[in-house]
Amino acid sequence: MDINTLRGIATLLVLVAFIGITVWAYSSYxxxxxxxxxxxPFADEPDDNKAPREQQDARSNKE
Structure with missing residues (x-):
């Protein structure tokens, strides 16, 4: 067994791993x-519609 045979086997293993990861990533489950x-990333953003109303309520409570 020479180095080129080992390189061929390594290439096939990497190809099989790539196909497996691709199938896993695109699977429906x-x-x-x-x-x-x-x-x-959008879960922590404040709701822009609520912010002015909350500020207005805070001002009216202070008065």
Missing amino acids: KKKDFEEAANL
Whole structure:
């Protein structure tokens, strides 16, 4: 067994791993998890419609 045979085997293993990860990533049962993760940056943003009303309520309570 020479170095080129080992390189060929390593290439095939990497190809199989790549195909496995691709199938896993695009499988339908993980789609919900990925959609939730994609929306995480927006979860902490304040609602722009509530902010002025809350400020107005705070001012009216002080008066």
